[in-house]
Amino acid sequence: MAESAGLTPAQHQLMLAVRGHADERGPTIGDVASYLLLKHHSAVELVDRAEEAGLVRRVGDTNDHRVVRLELTRRGEARLEHLASLTVQELRRIVPEISRLWVGAPISN
Numbered sequence: 139m140a141e142s143a144g145l146t147p148a149q150h151q152l153m154l155a156v157r158g159h160a161d162e163r164g165p166t167i168g169d170v171a172s173y174l175l176l177k178h179h180s181a182v183e184l185v186d187r188a189e190e191a192g193l194v195r196r197v198g199d200t201n202d203h204r205v206v207r208l209e210l211t212r213r214g215e216a217r218l219e220h221l222a223s224l225t226v227q228e229l230r231r232i233v234p235e236i237s238r239l240w241v242g243a244p245i246s247n
Contacts, residue, residue, distance in 0.1 A: 139228065143221035148174075149188050153218050156194060156208050163199060164207035193217060 140150040155173040159165040165173070171181035185208065188194045193214035199205035210218065 139224060140221060142224055143217055145193075145217055145221065148184055149191070149193060150218075150221060152184055152188055153193060153210060153214055156210050156214075157218060164197065164209045166205060166207055170208065188214075 140147045143150075145153070151174055152170060155170050156165055159169065167181050167185055168178060170176075170185065171178050174181065174184075176184070185194060185196070189196065192211055194208050195211055196206045197209055199207055
């Protein structure tokens with residue numbers, strides 16, 4: 139589904155990690171690596187590609203200038219919203235079918 143919004147699945151996961159991070163300052167690359175179960179250098183490469191695509195940006199931490207945090211760009215926010223919309227449309231399409239199959243399914247132990 140990510141591809142239909144112009145994202146790779148890895149970019150989608152990265153953007154969700156950035157958006158869902160509890161600290162309003164944004165996650166570090168180390169945070170993202172941990173969330174996505176990536177080695178640090180792989181997370182750096184993913185962030186590099188996402189930054190080149192205009193989806194995220196690196197910003198310096200205001201309290202500790204050694205720390206770099208990530209935030210979504212407007213373009214990244216828009217892509218994520220578009221993907222969420224596509225997901226809702228797909229769920230609306232398949233839920234009635236799943237419900238029909240679920241109700242008609244035999245009960246097993």
